[in-house]
Amino acid sequence: MELTLALAIGVLAGSGVYLILRPRTFQVIVGLSLLSYAVNLFILAMGRLRMDAAPILSGANANPADYTDPVPQALVLTAIVIGFAMTALFLVVLLAARGLTGNDHVDGTGN
Amino acid sequence: MGEMNHIAILPILVPMMAAIANLILGDQRSSKRIVGLNIAFSIILLASAVLLFVTLAQPGATAAAVYPLGNWPVPFGIVLVADRLAALMVLTTSILALAALIFASARWYRNGTNFFPLFHALTMGLNGAFLTGDLFNLFVFFELLLAASYGLVLHGGGRNRVRSALHYIAINLVASFLFLIGVALIYGTTGTLNMADIARVAPTITGENRGLFEAGAAVLGVAFLIKAGAWPLHFWLPNTYSSAAPPAAALFAVMTKVGFYAILRLWTLVFANEAGEGATFAQNVLLVLGLATVAYGSIGALSCKALDRLASYLILVSAGTLLLAVAFNAPGVTAGALYYLVVATLAAGALFLLKDVIDQILPAEAQILAVSLEIYGDEDEELDEDEEVSPVTPTAATLISWCFAIAALVMAGLPPLSGFLAKFVMISSALAVGDAPTAATWWFTGAIIVSGLFVLVAMVRNGINIFWTSLPDGALRIRPMEMAPIVVLLALCVLMSVAAGPILEFLTDTAAFIHTPGGYVGAVLPPGAAP
Numbered sequence: 146m147e148l149t150l151a152l153a154i155g156v157l158a159g160s161g162v163y164l165i166l167r168p169r170t171f172q173v174i175v176g177l178s179l180l181s182y183a184v185n186l187f188i189l190a191m192g193r194l195r196m197d198a199a200p201i202l203s204g205a206n207a208n209p210a211d212y213t214d215p216v217p218q219a220l221v222l223t224a225i226v227i228g229f230a231m232t233a234l235f236l237v238v239l240l241a242a243r244g245l246t247g248n249d250h251v252d253g254t255g256n
Numbered sequence: 257m258g259e260m261n262h263i264a265i266l267p268i269l270v271p272m273m274a275a276i277a278n279l280i281l282g283d284q285r286s287s288k289r290i291v292g293l294n295i296a297f298s299i300i301l302l303a304s305a306v307l308l309f310v311t312l313a314q315p316g317a318t319a320a321a322v323y324p325l326g327n328w329p330v331p332f333g334i335v336l337v338a339d340r341l342a343a344l345m346v347l348t349t350s351i352l353a354l355a356a357l358i359f360a361s362a363r364w365y366r367n368g369t370n371f372f373p374l375f376h377a378l379t380m381g382l383n384g385a386f387l388t389g390d391l392f393n394l395f396v397f398f399e400l401l402l403a404a405s406y407g408l409v410l411h412g413g414g415r416n417r418v419r420s421a422l423h424y425i426a427i428n429l430v431a432s433f434l435f436l437i438g439v440a441l442i443y444g445t446t447g448t449l450n451m452a453d454i455a456r457v458a459p460t461i462t463g464e465n466r467g468l469f470e471a472g473a474a475v476l477g478v479a480f481l482i483k484a485g486a487w488p489l490h491f492w493l494p495n496t497y498s499s500a501a502p503p504a505a506a507l508f509a510v511m512t513k514v515g516f517y518a519i520l521r522l523w524t525l526v527f528a529n530e531a532g533e534g535a536t537f538a539q540n541v542l543l544v545l546g547l548a549t550v551a552y553g554s555i556g557a558l559s560c561k562a563l564d565r566l567a568s569y570l571i572l573v574s575a576g577t578l579l580l581a582v583a584f585n586a587p588g589v590t591a592g593a594l595y596y597l598v599v600a601t602l603a604a605g606a607l608f609l610l611k612d613v614i615d616q617i618l619p620a621e622a623q624i625l626a627v628s629l630e631i632y633g634d635e636d637e638e639l640d641e642d643e644e645v646s647p648v649t650p651t652a653a654t655l656i657s658w659c660f661a662i663a664a665l666v667m668a669g670l671p672p673l674s675g676f677l678a679k680f681v682m683i684s685s686a687l688a689v690g691d692a693p694t695a696a697t698w699w700f701t702g703a704i705i706v707s708g709l710f711v712l713v714a715m716v717r718n719g720i721n722i723f724w725t726s727l728p729d730g731a732l733r734i735r736p737m738e739m740a741p742i743v744v745l746l747a748l749c750v751l752m753s754v755a756a757g758p759i760l761e762f763l764t765d766t767a768a769f770i771h772t773p774g775g776y777v778g779a780v781l782p783p784g785a786a787p
Contacts, residue, residue: 216443
């Protein structure tokens with residue numbers, strides 16, 4: 146499972162970085178989205194990978210060793226919300242730039 | 257939890273209330289009452305910042321006011337920690353915010369939608385970033401201030417602003433992802449997000465985890481350096497700052513200092529002298545980056561014709577100087593750097609505002625304004641007839657040129673003003689470190705002195721172009737509401753050189769506290785958990 150997740154993060158981050166370095170704004174925003182997926186998976190992985198373990202303690206005498214780390218899940222949730230909002234904002238600015246400059250180059254001067 | 261500790265959350269709550277009130281009342285751009293309300297909120301914020309500062313600055317006061325949010329026990333809950341450094345940063349932000357808000361109230365807020373809510377949200381994010389004692393909460397406040405700053409960069413609209421905002425947002429989104437990667441790595445190796453707890457656990461990390469931990473810190477550092485505008489991660493800064501609306505740009509002057517603050521806070525806490533392995537982690541890198549930033553900023557300053565662009569490069573110079581000071585990791589140098597931070601921020605803010613006033617009254621600059629108006633498309637900028645304006649007299653022109661001269665003296669670090677005192681303290685403390693000055697000391701001293709010369713040349717050249725021209729005959733006017741904040745900001749810089757003794761004494765205590773992380777850790781963590 147570790148290998149699968151590591152490969153997924155690597156592929157997502159790699160294609161994300163490649164797309165961010167492209168000259169078109171649409172490619173940049175797709176790249177940013179891919180990179181945010183990679184980062185979210187990475188945060189989750191930092192809580193160690195556990196199968197079939199709940200994140201929320203139940204009962205007074207629960208043994209913490211039976212549960213998975215809930216903190217990264219909370220962090221990922223926050224990161225997803227913030228990343229989503231920022232991407233939406235970026236999309237608006239991207240459309241405004243397209244409207245004002247008449248092309249979709251990141252510098253507004255391409256062909 | 258004493259009553260005093262509740263003061264720590266006020267600088268976050270007041271701007272939040274202000275932003276909410278503005279959203280409820282709606283975007284009424286012609287109402288004078290809205291302006292009054294916003295200025296009142298900003299004054300309340302300044303009052304709470306002063307209260308926090310005075311409470312902590314008293315002799316014998318607790319070194320850090322700790323505010324556990326929701327009263328969750330540390331280190332499980334998020335905690336706000338107001339120590340003297342945080343209080344100083346909050347006070348600087350609040351002063352600059354009030355000045356910029358009053359300036360914007362004269363006319364800039366009418367150039368776009370929702371100026372005031374965004375402005376207060378930015379202030380809230382800045383204050384939160386300074387006050388939080390939790391690494392992930394720092395990320396959240398960073399995003400809050402960035403989201404507000406995206407809106408402010410776009411304020412007024414137009415092609416130039418949208419283009420620079422596009423770059424600014426893309427770069428900061430990448431920086432945020434780096435921030436998250438760094439936080440995740442640090443959490444993965446230390447198992448905590450509380451900064452004091454990280455400082456407690458950090459020396460015990462060894463072996464393969466040490467490498468991961470330092471990689472996390474390095475990735476986090478890169479994210480902070482992007483915000484701080486360090487070379488070579490600063491290319492977004494001059495374009496963004498010079499195309500933003502002047503009052504927004506003035507508040508942005510403190511935004512690069514958030515990056516510096518975060519680096520200073522984490523590095524002194526986690527990688528300080530007593531933290532064992534990795535004691536001087538990345539100090540040399542910071543030194544080289546600081547030198548490169550100062551050099552780039554100084555040369556960039558010489559290349560500028562427009563004052564707002566020059567001010568952006570001056571921000572780079574001050575960012576580089578502050579990085580050099582962090583790299584030095586000595587209490588005396590840090591004290592000087594904090595003094596420099598306050599005066600450089602206030603003076604740079606004043607310069608952005610001054611540029612706008614000069615634009616309105618002087619012919620050569622007025623033409624540039626006419627050109628930029630075409631680009632930005634501010635069509636509805638004609639003056640209201642009932643506004644309080646005074647005709648440009650030689651007195652007004654004299655006032656403006658004096659303001660410019662004071663800003664130039666402070667930024668270049670010439671005696672007798674506070675810029676000189678700050679640089680003098682930094683250099684003399686750097687020379688006093690250790691037995692004999694090392695190569696790093698000479699690089700540090702040289703960079704500070706030579707950059708001062710470059711800045712002086714750039715400022716004088718700009719001043720000649722602006723002020724040694726004949727005054728226009730037309731009915732161009734300046735508004736008292738725009739001039740007053742500039743005068744107050746620069747008067748504070750002058751006042752800080754007069755009261756340098758007590759201020760430096762306070763800053764020396766502050767620097768001593770942040771360079772002994774045991775104090776911070778002891779104040780935040782419950783007794784018995786300290787290392």
